[in-house]
Amino acid sequence: MNAIFLGMACLLAAAAGYWILGRGTPRPAGTWAMGGLLASFGLAFASYAPLFENAVEAVVPHVARLLSNSASLAAATSVLAISFQVNLNQAEARRRIRLRVVLLAASVFGMTVLFTYEQVTHRSPQVYALYLLLFISYLSFAVVDFLRQALLQSKSTRRRSVRIGFRMAAVGCAFALVYAAYKLTVLFSLGLGYQLIPDHSECSSLVAAPCVFSVTSPALAVLLICLGLTLPAVVFPITQARRHRWEVRSFAALGPLWQELSNAMPEIVLSADDTDKEAAGDSDFLLQRRVIDISDGILALRPYRSQRVQDVAQRTSGGGAEGRAAVVEATVVKAALACLHAGQFPNEVAPPSTTDAAARKDLRTDTQWLLQVADAYAHQPDVRVADGGQPELVGA
Template sequence: MPHVARLMSNCASLAAATAVLAVSFQLNLEPAEAQRRVRPRLVLFATSALGMTVLFTYEQMTHRSPQVYALYLLLFISYLGFAIVDFLVQAVSQSRSTRRSSVRIGLRMAAAGCAFTLVYAVYKLTVLISLGLGFHLVSDHSGCSSLVSTPCVFSVTSPALAALLICVGRTLTAVVYPVSQARRRRWEAQSFEALGPLWQDLSAAMPNIDPDFTRPLRTTPTSCSNVG
């Protein structure tokens, strides 16, 4: 079927936006509340994808009717805009409340990706208005020769940057946290080794010192507050 890649690409974009929302809810809400919020969004996604498929098929049967394509775009933009704004609000609010710098930076990167997605949605809305009024100001079916030329910068570059920023932002914490923990354990081991001569002096000066005194030093730095 001609131009079926457009339908697959648009449905994949909606699926990705839904997945990002679901992951965000699971990370930041209680399981029951997260499921309650994800369920209606899954229904909206399935309804939008089904409607887009029906309209796309009818559009091909009617030789790419501009009116049918406008309805197709309306479904696509409506759900995409809803999902992105929903995630943008979450990302901004969470970035203000989190205390971990990697999470804050990652959420801000994801919010920047949402901004690029909104640029793409505005471009699609312009195409929709152009088709609805019959002006044909934007040729949405033309091929792209450059990623910085119009309209490719809006139709291809913006969503690509959005996907990159959102993916990197949401995975940044998962990558940075193990690295920071490994560096912390290395620092702890070096610190404990540096305390070896001090312990030798203490044990030489006080042979009857309690051996349990050193146990907190072998666990975590927070446990050292229990010493003494």
């Protein structure tokens, strides 16, 4: 128990330090709220550890409960602050966050007063019931508020990691509501004087009642909400690294086709200005320039595209629809380059490909199409132009 909860507390404290101190400047919106969230959850986890509980309660009896509950409310407020800063404009987010902070301060102050009075009155059940009512009221309000924000954001966001993260946080909210329902049951049992649930008993197992509701449920809520909110920040650098590797490999794979087109038509290569020179090390920029150069080269070859070559390629090529189209396009482009070098035009000009890069809308789809064309082009036999002005495969 000590290893689990204190280990999680240290991990969350380190994560909070990274978010607050290691994010650089200027810090993105929500940095302080995320730091407060992780620090609050870290304190909540520490308060569950018997070692920490015994240490603080040796100074003030039963104070671990107040620390845990206060940290839970602070974490819930931090979660709301993050969701407001993500979903709302700056002015509205600040207004709502300010209101929640005031409610948090009032709730923690009221809980502290009631806790102190409870200790003076030798743990009066009525005073403890009022303490629980104040705690449950604000916690339930904050959890339901964030649950609504998380569900809305998970439906509207385009990023998969953000969508999955908010859904994980929503599941964490469900566990938090289970914990709130358990506390509400304790409240009613105290109010009726039945003492149905031993709320002050120590837990030795995370799966036995009532510990599964009083400890396991909030622990799972903390874990899922933290993972859900930090998932996009963890996935983003991994995604960027994978994208960079794909861009570098694609840039190299398009090199032979680009070289042949640029050698035949040097004018297709875009001239570099000062801004381009600054971005010369950016793989995204370099790949985009190469894709544009190749697309312009294929466009410039339109007068040399042979209808006969295209018809033959369509009859002889196999494979799937897109792979077959790439083979046909590569064959036509190689024959068109042969006509360009020979200075002759085909008898009948083929129309442009309906699946060429000019018809596509983003860099990835442009690149994926041209990668197929470049691969097919590299495996096509050389082409010569016969006396009749028609391109023919060498050795055919």
